[in-house]
Amino acid sequence: MSLLEIKNATLKFGGVVAVNDLSFSVEEGEVYAIVGPNGAGKSTVFNLISRFYEPFAGQFTFDGQNLLDRAPDEVADLGIARTFQNIELFEHATVLQNLLVGRHRHRKSTLIEELFFAPRVRAEEHRHREAVEEVIDFLDLQPYRNKMIAGLPYGVRKVVELGRALASGPRLLLLDEPASGLSVEETQDMRWWIDDIRKQMGITVLMVEHDMGLVSGVSDRVLALADGAKLAEGTPAEVQSNPAVIEAYLGAGAV
Amino acid sequence: MRIHFKTTYEQDIRLFPDLWTACVYGALILLAFALPYLINEFYIGEVTNVLIWAIAGLGLMLLTGQTGQASLGHAAFLAIGCYTNTILIEQGLPFIVAFPLAGIITGVVGAIIAIPALRLHGIYLAIATIALSILADDIIVLLEPWTGGVSGKFPEMITVFGLEIERWTMPTRFYYLVLVVTIICTLFYRNLLRSPLGRAFAAVRDSEVSATAMGVHIARTKATAFGLSCMITGWAGALMGYYAGTFNNETFSIVISITLLMMIVIGGLGSIHGAFFGAVVVAFLPQGLSILKDGLIGGGVAIPGLETGVFGMILILFILFEPMGIYGRWLKIRIWFELFPFARKDMFRRQKSYLKTERLR
Numbered sequence: 005m006s007l008l009e010i011k012n013a014t015l016k017f018g019g020v021v022a023v024n025d026l027s028f029s030v031e032e033g034e035v036y037a038i039v040g041p042n043g044a045g046k047s048t049v050f051n052l053i054s055r056f057y058e059p060f061a062g063q064f065t066f067d068g069q070n071l072l073d074r075a076p077d078e079v080a081d082l083g084i085a086r087t088f089q090n091i092e093l094f095e096h097a098t099v100l101q102n103l104l105v106g107r108h109r110h111r112k113s114t115l116i117e118e119l120f121f122a123p124r125v126r127a128e129e130h131r132h133r134e135a136v137e138e139v140i141d142f143l144d145l146q147p148y149r150n151k152m153i154a155g156l157p158y159g160v161r162k163v164v165e166l167g168r169a170l171a172s173g174p175r176l177l178l179l180d181e182p183a184s185g186l187s188v189e190e191t192q193d194m195r196w197w198i199d200d201i202r203k204q205m206g207i208t209v210l211m212v213e214h215d216m217g218l219v220s221g222v223s224d225r226v227l228a229l230a231d232g233a234k235l236a237e238g239t240p241a242e243v244q245s246n247p248a249v250i251e252a253y254l255g256a257g258a259v
Numbered sequence: 260m261r262i263h264f265k266t267t268y269e270q271d272i273r274l275f276p277d278l279w280t281a282c283v284y285g286a287l288i289l290l291a292f293a294l295p296y297l298i299n300e301f302y303i304g305e306v307t308n309v310l311i312w313a314i315a316g317l318g319l320m321l322l323t324g325q326t327g328q329a330s331l332g333h334a335a336f337l338a339i340g341c342y343t344n345t346i347l348i349e350q351g352l353p354f355i356v357a358f359p360l361a362g363i364i365t366g367v368v369g370a371i372i373a374i375p376a377l378r379l380h381g382i383y384l385a386i387a388t389i390a391l392s393i394l395a396d397d398i399i400v401l402l403e404p405w406t407g408g409v410s411g412k413f414p415e416m417i418t419v420f421g422l423e424i425e426r427w428t429m430p431t432r433f434y435y436l437v438l439v440v441t442i443i444c445t446l447f448y449r450n451l452l453r454s455p456l457g458r459a460f461a462a463v464r465d466s467e468v469s470a471t472a473m474g475v476h477i478a479r480t481k482a483t484a485f486g487l488s489c490m491i492t493g494w495a496g497a498l499m500g501y502y503a504g505t506f507n508n509e510t511f512s513i514v515i516s517i518t519l520l521m522m523i524v525i526g527g528l529g530s531i532h533g534a535f536f537g538a539v540v541v542a543f544l545p546q547g548l549s550i551l552k553d554g555l556i557g558g559g560v561a562i563p564g565l566e567t568g569v570f571g572m573i574l575i576l577f578i579l580f581e582p583m584g585i586y587g588r589w590l591k592i593r594i595w596f597e598l599f600p601f602a603r604k605d606m607f608r609r610q611k612s613y614l615k616t617e618r619l620r
Contacts (some may be wrong), residue, residue, distance in 0.1 A: 054472055080474030092469035096529065097461050100271070104455075105462045109474035111455040115483065118454035119447050125454050126272060132455075133268040172473060 005068060007032040007208050008176055013052060013062030015045075015232075022048045023059070024232040030176070035202050035209045037219045039243070040229035041252055046212040047089055048232070050178050053210075054086055055079050066176070080109045085174035087165045089181045089212075091158075099148045099156070099164050103139060106171030107132040139167045143197065159190045166197065170205075177201065179211035183218050191218055198222045216244065228252070272453060291438055295431040304426075307434045309535075309542040310441045311498045312519075316526065316534030317444050318491030319519050324529035325457065326484035327464030329384055331516045332391030333492050338399065338511035340365040340493025341500035342406055345414050354417045362493040369489025373482045392513040399508040411507025414500050426501050437498055444491050448531055451487070460484055521574050527584025536585035544570060 006029035015023040023045045030036045038046045051057045053064065055076040064071035066082055074082065085106070094102050110132065113125045140146055143163050148156060153164065162182070169177055182198070183191045195218050201207050202222075213219050219226060220240035228235040228249045236246040243249055263276055275281035295303055315337060322328050344361035348354060376387050399406045406412065417424040417436070424432040451457040459480050462470035467477050500506050518541060526537025545566055552562065581588050595602040 056468070056471075075476075076471045077474050077476045080472060086472050088469060088472075092466045092472075094462050094465035094469075096465055097458070101458055101461065105458050105470070105473050105475070108455055108459060108462075113454065115456065115487075118456050119450055121450040121454065129272050129454070130268055133271070137268075168469075168473070 006030060007067055008053070008210065009063070009065040010049075010053075011063040011065075013049070013064070014060045015048060015052060015057055016060055022232050023052065026062075026229075026232065026234055028227050028234065028237065030208060030210050032208055033202065033206060034224040035198060035211070035222050037223035037226045037240075038210070038212045038229060039214070039216070039219060039226060040235070043231075044229040045232035046229055047180055049229075050086060050180050050212060053079070053084065053178060080172060080174075083173070083175035084178065085169035085172045085176075086178035087169050087180055087182065089184065091161045091165050093153045093161055093165055093168070095154045096152065098150050098152055099145060099167075100136065100150060102153060102164055102168050103136040103145075103171045104132055106139075106168040107135060107173075109172055110135075135173065136171050139170045142170070142200070143167050158185055159187065162186060162190070162194075166194075170201070170207075174207060176208045176210060179209060179213075181212055181214065183213060183215045191215060194218065195221050216240075220244065274449060288442070292435075295434060300430045303430050303434050305542065305546065307426075307430065307437050308502060309538045310434075310437045311495055311502055312522065312538035312542050313535045314437075314441055314444050314498065315492055315495035315519055316523050316538050317448055317531065318488045318493075318495060320523050320529070320531070320534045321448060321451070321460075321491065322484055322488035323520070323523060324533065325452075325464065326460040326481060326488075328481060328484065329381065329520070330388045330488075331385050331513070331520060332388030332395075333489075333519050334511040334513060334515040335391040335395035336365050336369055336489040336492040337496030337499060337515065338395050339368055339489075340496030341506060341511070342399070342412070343493070344497035345412055345500060346405055348415055354419055358494070358497055361497050362490045365493025365496070366486040366490030369492075370482045370486030373485030374478070376485075377478050377481050389513065389516075392516045395511060396508050407507065409507055411505055411510070412500075413505050417501065426504060433501065440494055440498065444494065445531060447487075447491070456480075456483065518570075521570065523584075525574060525577050525584055527586030527589075530586045532589070533584050533586040536589070540573070540585070541570075544573075 008030040010029065011027045013023050013026045014021070026045075026049065028036075038049060040046050048057065052059055053071065055071065055074060055078075059072075066084065069082065071079070071082075094105060097105075111128075113122070113128055116122075117125050140149060143166065145160075145163065145167060148160055148164070153161065156164070162185070166179070166182065169179075179198070182194050186194060198209055198211070198218075199222055202209055209222075211223070223240055225238065226240050226243040227237045228243050228246065230248075230252040235248050235252055236243045238246075263270065265271065270276060275284065294306060298306075315333070318336075319330065319333050322330055340361050343364050344357055347357035347360060352360070372391065376384060379387050400408050402408075417433075419436070422432070423429070424436055426433045451460075459470065459475045462473065462475050463477055463480050463484075470480075471477055496511070499510075503510060522537035522541045523533055524537075525540055526535065527533030548566060548569060552560070552565070577584060583590075
């Protein structure tokens with residue numbers, strides 16, 4: 005059984021069909037990339053999985069459970085973490101606090117315990133911190149630990165957002181354009197990290213990305229979208245050489 | 260400049276980052292306890308007023324500074340706390356039970372009121388909460404059998420384990436009571452900040468979308484923030500009742516709500532220090548102004564609207580030149596001294612912020 009299975013998903017905004025009868029599935033342990041021109045509905049698919057949008061039709065199954073039964077904040081409890089295309093960090097908090105928010109789904113303490121900072125809260129804090137420190141070591145964020153997000157450069161914010169998603173200890177990681185706005189070296193780092201996330205941590209990755217170098221470098225399978233519908237699916241090489249995909253990107257007659 | 264060489268996670272979790280800070284705050288608390296031996300009873304009364312405002316400020320700060328929800332309705336919660344406390348004591352409950360209970364009841368009422376208000380953001384929430392302030396006045400009049408309506412109420416003398424406390428005849432005892440409540444509220448606030456809920460508050464404030472994606476239930480978190488904020492405000496209200504000695508439907512007017520909000524903005528949004536700095540300004544400004552006026556143009560001359568005018572001007576100046584409030588200025592001065600002579604003028608210049616994801620739904 006696939007880890008994430010989407011069947012016949014459809015979403016319309018007024019007359020605009022954002023996602024049109026889309027079906028695909030992501031297997032456990034793979035890196036699955038979604039590519040497509042602007043406005044193809046890539047981020048919309050992510051927002052459907054995060055339950056920010058209610059689909060018109062379709063089935064969303066994660067690990068055998070119906071995603072549509074879950075409220076947006078319960079998706080994280082299932083083990084799905086995500087990043088955003090235009091970084092959505094908590095600006096007026098430190099990097100450490102941002103990463104610790106990623107641990108929120110593991111919160112066990114109650115309000116009363118937290119008001120009095122009971123021993124259990126302290127113990128939990130230590131455990132959260134240990135998990136976060138592992139992420140910090142993995143992503144080389146040590147110099148930024150106590151820096152406010154508001155003062156950080158773009159590239160670092162991108163990494164912090166990845167870190168926050170990792171800190172939640174997910175089974176499926178949704179990366180919305182992890183390399184957009186990054187320099188060549190930063191993109192290279194991102195590629196290694198995605199590789200390690202899959203191999204060392206065993207986390208399944210679903211990503212939207214425009215950088216075809218990164219896509220063909222890390223992903224096992226690629227889905228090409230255009231106008232909310234599936235254009236092609238297969239290995240990166242297959243998709244890149246697919247005439248329909250080339251047409252969608254470059255226009256008819258380019259082949 | 261102190262460099263923290265951290266060796267355990269505990270250093271980030273405990274109340275004070277290092278021994279020096281612990282000593283500074285310890286000395287401050289000692290000073291607060293020794294204060295009645297240092298200044299006369301009139302000024303003890305004034306300091307008590309500052310502390311009560313600071314508690315109310317902490318309450319609103321938790322909601323506005325920490326969770327990012329503006330409220331102009333907190334005078335209503337001051338009133339609920341005040342009346343609940345008085346009524347409970349009249350029903351025969353001892354102060355030690357009635358007082359905490361009054362805060363908790365205010366908190367529960369606040370959380371319930373928050374549920375419909377939660378769908379509103381920013382200025383709309385502020386407008387909706389103004390309605391609360393205005394309604395409170397009428398509701399107090401309508402509930403005359405319990406609240407005494409227009410003629411108001413007088414709180415009974417406080418008795419804690421046989422010890423009598425009264426604001427006018429025993430200002431020192433009342434001061435100690437307020438001081439203890441202040442310390443407890445500050446500790447609660449501080450504990451929240453270092454636990455998951457406090458971080459969830461900040462997450463809701465800065466980005467609801469990603470807070471949701473991290474598993475934070477937005478509505479529940481906001482309602483909790485509202486409840487906790489109202490609980491602390493309720494305690495401040497009860498103490499205000501004792502401090503004033505008498506209160507009626509007009510005591511907790513919308514002006515108090517506005518003053519509270521201005522107070523935390525002037526003090527510095529999002530910090531415990533801000534609530535205290537703001538309280539000092541709010542509580543001492545009328546006294547300071549009248550002393551200044553008497554010195555400049557002689558006593559007996561009344562200038563209507565002087566206080567409000569000066570207060571408004573201070574607020575405008577702060578928003579224009581120091582949006583981080585007195586606490587922000589304090590941090591800048593401290594860093595200037597710590598780094599002397601290496602502090603640069605543009606060290607605090609705001610970085611350009613990046614495009615936000617379009618608001619979903």
